[in-house]
């Protein structure tokens with residue numbers, strides 16, 4: 001019996017999807033049938049990486065907005081405004097945004113952990 005969960009027609013929000021593992025996760029979600037993907041990242045999504053996402057989900061709607069997810073006020077504003085306006089509802093939420101900065105451990109904990117609380 002196959003028990004693979006289908007991601008067809010799901011709406012996903014992805015933190016940190018402009019590069020690294022987040023970009024790969026975004027591609028995988030789109031290949032699995034996610035219909036709308038909203039990327040929030042502190043950096044802009046490059047044309048090259050947007051093309052990679054589009055190749056993975058040719059029928060999907062791909063949206064991106066710059067947002068520092070460690071800034072709670074900014075994050076809630078974007079989630080409750082831009083994201084809900086575009087998606088209507090969220091089925092999948094993934095945080096792949098992360099930093100490793102030994103100079104500022106407080107910022108590391110803020111971005112990597114506190115954001116998800």
Ligand SMILES: NC(=O)c1ccc[n+]([C@@H]2O[C@H](COP(=O)([O-])OP(=O)(O)OC[C@H]3O[C@@H](n4cnc5c(N)ncnc54)[C@H](O)[C@@H]3O)[C@@H](O)[C@H]2O)c1
Nearest residue numbers: 016018019020021022041042043068069070097098099100
């Ligand atoms: N790549 C690995 O093999 C690996 C292994 C174990 C753990 N990790 C951890 O996983 C996390 C992601 O790794 P990666 O290799 O994809 O890193 P990466 O730097 O390539 O990508 C992280 C993404 O998060 C974004 N980002 C960073 N801070 C942000 C913020 N405040 N708000 C919004 N977006 C933000 C960046 O702009 C970037 O697009 C890191 O914390 C890393 O330490 C990575």
